[in-house]
Amino acid sequence: MFKVFICGGSGYTGSELLRILALHDEIEITGVTSEKSAGMAVNELFPAFFIYSHLKFENLDIDKIKKKADIYFLALPHGKSQKIAASLLEAGKKVIDLSADFRIKDASCYEKWYKTPHLFPSLLNDAVYGLPEIYREKIKNASLIANPGCYPTSVILPLYPFIKKRIIEIDSIVVDSKSGTSGAGRKAEVTLNYCEVNEDFRAYNVAKHRHTPEIEQELSFAFGGFITIDFTTHLLPVNRGILSTIYAKLKKKISTKEALEILKETYENEPFVKVMDEGQVPSLKYVKGTNYCYIGAVVNERTDRLILISTIDNLVKGASGQAIQNMNIICGIEETKALKSLALTP
Amino acid sequence: MFKVFICGGSGYTGSELLRILALHDEIEITGVTSEKSAGMAVNELFPAFFIYSHLKFENLDIDKIKKKADIYFLALPHGKSQKIAASLLEAGKKVIDLSADFRIKDASCYEKWYKTPHLFPSLLNDAVYGLPEIYREKIKNASLIANPGCYPTSVILPLYPFIKKRIIEIDSIVVDSKSGTSGAGRKAEVTLNYCEVNEDFRAYNVAKHRHTPEIEQELSFAFGGFITIDFTTHLLPVNRGILSTIYAKLKKKISTKEALEILKETYENEPFVKVMDEGQVPSLKYVKGTNYCYIGAVVNERTDRLILISTIDNLVKGASGQAIQNMNIICGIEETKALKSLALTP
């Protein structure tokens, strides 16, 4: 039994860790923190999680918590993970950080987009970007995992093989992403109220979303040269799920079938990536509550553009599920442990 | 490994059996039928259920299917289960019927409310009403389970102890239930279209819903005398879940605390019934995707009425989850096997 600790358990990614880990029989949760709910039992805040009646939210006191576990999930706001991670690493612990703090290798790029200084740039090189489909071998021995952002997971997986194989024009990439509202976090804001989001749909942070440099970094690594993309995010009136529609000009003509074969070949051994057959594209509901990423492709022969459509659950493969997948890899546990649920349908 | 067969796999209760059983490691699904989708692989109709790519929907040919398994789930429309159940029982099989066909002990009452003759009234006595919280011992040895209706499960569980203990006036019971739209089944009907249900809310089958006699039967058994109730159903713009608000005049004054203690005592050993603490009432989302029933109670001292509020997922504890709970009991498998998922939150 591995001992697991969650820093930040009252937000949506924290509570999702609690939900998924309830089905995991090789770990034990030894503690969970929450600034606002410290002192409250987990099942008081989340009555649906009655099995955690013995677990109380505690304050994030680094000296206390660093003795409690082997592996630490940090489900904290951006900027708050850096110090905690550094202390835990120093204490010899494994850290899986769900924030953006260790995803961007270039500290100045991080500082530009997140508008906050990076206090531990030296850790950026040790951090492994926790996308198992690309970095599985490095993850196995990592001490610090930078768990990928939700949008980047949905964008990098479909684009990766086409960039790697130089099939698309790299200055032609347009990514139009749509996310469920849980992506905005569990916070009190009028613009996130039910009546404001329901029956509405809107774009936000147009041409300046913080996930842009993260996507560009990983695509650039795959390409071996710098890639800039257009990336627009929209708020969907659903609780969970991201669907990304991705457009790129083909450098050479390929058919829809060939595009799908490239995806299938790339991901044939991946337990969590599902490539659609020709004529089908994925639907958000295929992944609700699951760790899967479904990908479809269509070549528009009228315009010579490749259209990729991918979908994930932003809280699972886009956050907490992927974090647990990383934990399983690090611990040598079966990679799909606790992650086999099928989508809640309907 | 028990061999399990599903008759009717393309509706919402059938697909829910497939979803839940995917996590069950002591059974094997040996076949699934569907009139409309015969010949199609399960994952073609439900791409989210990719693990069933090997399983094709087949026609319901009783001679063929009766050799295929030990336990049969019938997720068929009302009226269609009777013959199939009779044939399977004759072949020595165990049958769990999710329709209403064997729930009403009085065949004439069934015929009056369902407006169709009952062809096998002799089986009605053998059938065990599959509510484990009341009939667990009988279920263990039953060959034919009449799996309870969704609304009745949500109404009987909270009312049962108060009727048994004769705490409420039995002619004062008013049940106001609200159900998610999956309760209407997976069928093409303009009134079930997204645009018709979304942003709407309506009562239906007022004073004539077919679940009325089922609820009245079980309450009457508990009371030892005939009980008539007012039962009104409403269509909620959500996919899943039933919340029932139940009103009854108290025969003698009890406090909210005492009411909750009666519930807690009754269900303290039940794995799937959760009684709220004073001051809290259950919310639909506590049970989404789960087999739990949450119950809350408030005594209105101004009117001497007991108000009970219960919630279940209509497709899980209200149908397929409870059916699997019954299967586990019959097979001597751990009762909660495959049914431990916590609610998808949010």
Added chain:
Amino acid sequence: MFKVFICGGSGYTGSELLRILALHDEIEITGVTSEKSAGMAVNELFPAFFIYSHLKFENLDIDKIKKKADIYFLALPHGKSQKIAASLLEAGKKVIDLSADFRIKDASCYEKWYKTPHLFPSLLNDAVYGLPEIYREKIKNASLIANPGCYPTSVILPLYPFIKKRIIEIDSIVVDSKSGTSGAGRKAEVTLNYCEVNEDFRAYNVAKHRHTPEIEQELSFAFGGFITIDFTTHLLPVNRGILSTIYAKLKKKISTKEALEILKETYENEPFVKVMDEGQVPSLKYVKGTNYCYIGAVVNERTDRLILISTIDNLVKGASGQAIQNMNIICGIEETKALKSLALTP
């Protein structure tokens, strides 16, 4: 042209006044206040209301505003209207108060349920309860209108004739109401977030909702004696609309048809009350965005209970539409002016 002023224009009832009055050609809006948005143009806060680009939210400075108009709508939180109303009345103005401050004739009852002292109990007698279907004649000459609550409007209209005619047992009334989320107001609260309300349904303030004494007062006036009811409110995952399901034991047997005739007779000349035909019950969507109240009735002959189902838009007939209806009556304008829109369907 009547000059109209709105105190509190940034909440949902305030913005609804702005929306509806945009179609009113006999009034001019001379000002609107908002504490939080003072200085901002109305169309900055509500880009959908582009026609109000000339109108800036201002602070509620009573000395300034009392010169600006003839009629004042107070769309302020409960407890905040009392002083403002008193000052405006003293200045000879007409006041339509959308809060609860002047609805309860008994100041001690108000203080008990609203947990705040009433500073101007002497005004309670002057205030006219603004339900035109009952008090139209008094409204014509009123200076202070206590605009009814949303739930009370939906409950009083259907029950009124049956209580007046003493057809139902007055101690048997159970009201189960369900409201869209705009009823909770436009405020930042995690429990009102999209992800918390969507796909959920819950009861709230069970046995202690503040609209209880308001309903009981009006039913008691109609009956000529004190009536106590059970009143339970629920939060619906829709933006707008209330549907109330009301149960009462019949004192003497009447048929569904007779019940409907009583309603039709009572409301035959009312422009905003629509009584359904036998076999039909109203649906929330019939009234979305409109000032109508639809009412249906069913007599359950098995239990001798009358079941009434009513629906209104909580922001229109339940608040701002009714307020404008009252204004039209006071000003001698055609009562339906600006209130003739049909429901947005779908």
Added chain:
Amino acid sequence: MFKVFICGGSGYTGSELLRILALHDEIEITGVTSEKSAGMAVNELFPAFFIYSHLKFENLDIDKIKKKADIYFLALPHGKSQKIAASLLEAGKKVIDLSADFRIKDASCYEKWYKTPHLFPSLLNDAVYGLPEIYREKIKNASLIANPGCYPTSVILPLYPFIKKRIIEIDSIVVDSKSGTSGAGRKAEVTLNYCEVNEDFRAYNVAKHRHTPEIEQELSFAFGGFITIDFTTHLLPVNRGILSTIYAKLKKKISTKEALEILKETYENEPFVKVMDEGQVPSLKYVKGTNYCYIGAVVNERTDRLILISTIDNLVKGASGQAIQNMNIICGIEETKALKSLALTP
């Protein structure tokens, strides 16, 4: 008073004509047809439309109906309008066709995309594309209006000035559109069921949506040369509204401010086009139930792409509202008559 007749009144565009025309005081509706609901009163099918209790759906008998009115709205399925329009035109009537039958000037292009022969290609030249912002002068004297498609309206309006002024690379246009479910029509189909659409989001008809040639035709006319675009449509879980996100490479650098000025200049006298200020982009809810089109623009300086975001209500400016705007123009009625409602907020 103009006499108006509606062919096809039981679908969503037909019922929307009925809803909007209820506020129009210079026309009289003299009849409405429906194949499925012939003989039924309008308010039986749509209880919300109680004012039409005198109006019965009738069969579409061309000889009968052609005597009944001056102006005919055809809200019929694609392919069904051609003959009806031809007969009505022959009888000297004015026809506003909401289908696609007369939108594509090139009959062979129509036949290729709609997979049905065009029976009256000679009428294609007489037909005026009913987008008043571009063709107002022609509309005034037209006998046959080809009312624009919903998606095309949302795409042509924002792109038009940039193409006309040759500011963007014409082979770089990517249009990512999202539509509410009413766009799919009022029909019985499992895939349109509430439970299938709610909490889901999906792309459909990828690279082959029928509105593609209509958009390309109008953009090509504006450009004076053939334009091909990528156009992807998605199904939003909302009742109404389209939001289109449009990407194009700039031929020469312009700022966001300059892009917005181009839009403002183009549409400054248009009553139904609203251009956002810098830093704001439109939200679906700004237009719910209204005839407005809101447009925002952002120049991404990192990629030299112009991003345009537009939103309309698919049933109003995208169909019935625009049809009534066209009728007002043809009849010499104030163009905004019956179309001044502000968006239902929230």
